[in-house]
Each structure stands twice: as structure tokens, then as C-alpha cells.
Amino acid sequence: MALDDPDLPMKGVAPDADELKELNTITIRNPQRPELEYSFLLPDGWYQQPAPPGRIDFSREAEFAPLGVFTASKDFVPPIVFSVAVRPAPKTGNVAEWLERHCYLQQLGLQRLEVKPFIFGWAADAIAIQASDLGPLKLRVTMFEDGGRLFVLMGMAPIKLWEPMVRTLSMCILSFELLQPKGQTAPVAPKRDPEDVSGGDKQG
Incomplete structure (x- = not known):
């Protein structure tokens, strides 16, 4: 199935039965903070990098x-x-405003931003460009709030490799799931009218 969008696909991303054999369900546990535990699909052969040193x-x-x-x-x-x-x-x-601000602070060139539902709830979903010593990078940045916590999921690849990698990176994002969600409490976008489910208390 073809992707429905070259940068922010929602359809055409799910793996078929044969592709599932090459994927792992990654589950990240955090006994001290169970509300931060999550799972997602990752291709076999990828690496989990060590946590960076220093305090946040x-x-x-x-x-x-x-x-x-x-x-x-x-x-x-x-x-x-x-x-x-x-x-x-x-x-x-x-x-949505927080994602725009995040891109500004990280010096990311925001190209497009949408609001849409995922497994984990409503989110702001954006495509951005970042300069680097290795050449320009393209990023899918997906941000959502749960229980007063702001999560950001990011899929990144060099622009020249974006087309072959966007489906894999988007699969990681679309398969992401909190194991113990607390519920969304913040609006995902400015509320326009009472029927706008993406604007506030009618999310999800």
C-alpha cells in the first residue's frame, strides 16, 4: 500500500505479515516512573544508544x-x-504551539504542522529541516501531552535518505504506545468552536 503522504504518512505504514518477521516489539520499562514506560516497533538490527550523561x-x-x-x-x-x-x-x-516553540528553540525549520489522532491520543505532527555538518536532515516531530507530561517523538534522516526511510521512521511513531497512560489534559490546538475535537476537551 502506497504512503498517503511523503512526509507525514498515516496510511501505508503498517507492516504486512512478512515484514513483521523482521521487526521487534521494543518495550522500555521504568520501575521508578511506570508512567514513562512505552513500547513500539523497531526493525531488527537497530541499536539502542546509551543515555547521555548529565542532569536535565x-x-x-x-x-x-x-x-x-x-x-x-x-x-x-x-x-x-x-x-x-x-x-x-x-x-x-x-x-501545537509548544511544538512550534520547540522547533524554534532547536533551530529547526518548520515546514508543515498538522493535528491528528494516534494510538496514544491527539498530537501535533510536523515536518522540519535541520542543518548539520553531514548535510541537511529531515525530521518528523510528533508531540503530545499525557498526564501533565509533554512527550516528543522524533524520526530523523538525511534528506537524501528520507524517501527510503520515512516509512520505517513513521512506523516507529505510529506504533508507539504508553503502557500506563494517564490521559490527555491539555488542548492540542487552539479551540475554534465547540465541534472542534482537536482543540481541547473533546480530544481522543
């Missing part, structure tokens, strides 16, 4: 705590990456 300072707006970094190659070359991170959600605003 959430007083810095751009700081997210890494919950997992997974790469197609052990040495990050080429930089094909799926990552999961979290921080406390801001007290005001909505997820």
Missing part, C-alpha cells in the same frame, strides 16, 4: 529528558534516528 535542567525551556535513542547504525552514521523524550508540560498554551 527543566528550568531551561528547550530541555527534554531522553527516554530512548535508537539508530540504524551503531556509530550514528548516517544519522538515521528514532528518539523519545519528555518534560513537564507548560501551564499555558497548547501542544
Whole structure:
């Protein structure tokens, strides 16, 4: 099945029976913080990178705590990456605004942003470009709130490798699931009218 979108696909991503044989269900446990436990599908042969050293300072707006970094190659070359991170959600605003702000703080060139439902609930879903020493990178950045926590899922690859990698990276995002979700409490986008399910208390 063909992808329904070249950058932010939702259809055509699910693996068939033969492809499932080449995938692993990755489950990340956190006994101290079970609300941060999650699972997703990852191709066989990918690597889970060690957590970066140092303490996270959430007083810095751009700081997210890494919950997992997974790469197609052990040495990050080429930089094909799926990552999961979290921080406390801001007290005001909505997820779409927070994603836009995150792209600004990370110096990502935001190209397109949509609001849509995933397994884990409503999310802001964006495509962005980042400059690097290895050439321009393309990123799918998906952000959602759960129980007062702001999660960001990111799939990244060099632009020249985006077309062959977008389905795999999107599969990681679309198969992502919190094991103990607390429920969404923040609006995902500005509320336009009472029938707008993507704007607030009618999410999910």
C-alpha cells in the first residue's frame, strides 16, 4: 500500500505479515516512573544508544529528558534516528504551539504542522529541516501531552535518505504506545468552536 503522504504518512505504514518477521516489539520499562514506560516497533538490527550523561535542567525551556535513542547504525552514521523524550508540560498554551516553540528553540525549520489522532491520543505532527555538518536532515516531530507530561517523538534522516526511510521512521511513531497512560489534559490546538475535537476537551 502506497504512503498517503511523503512526509507525514498515516496510511501505508503498517507492516504486512512478512515484514513483521523482521521487526521487534521494543518495550522500555521504568520501575521508578511506570508512567514513562512505552513500547513500539523497531526493525531488527537497530541499536539502542546509551543515555547521555548529565542532569536535565527543566528550568531551561528547550530541555527534554531522553527516554530512548535508537539508530540504524551503531556509530550514528548516517544519522538515521528514532528518539523519545519528555518534560513537564507548560501551564499555558497548547501542544501545537509548544511544538512550534520547540522547533524554534532547536533551530529547526518548520515546514508543515498538522493535528491528528494516534494510538496514544491527539498530537501535533510536523515536518522540519535541520542543518548539520553531514548535510541537511529531515525530521518528523510528533508531540503530545499525557498526564501533565509533554512527550516528543522524533524520526530523523538525511534528506537524501528520507524517501527510503520515512516509512520505517513513521512506523516507529505510529506504533508507539504508553503502557500506563494517564490521559490527555491539555488542548492540542487552539479551540475554534465547540465541534472542534482537536482543540481541547473533546480530544481522543
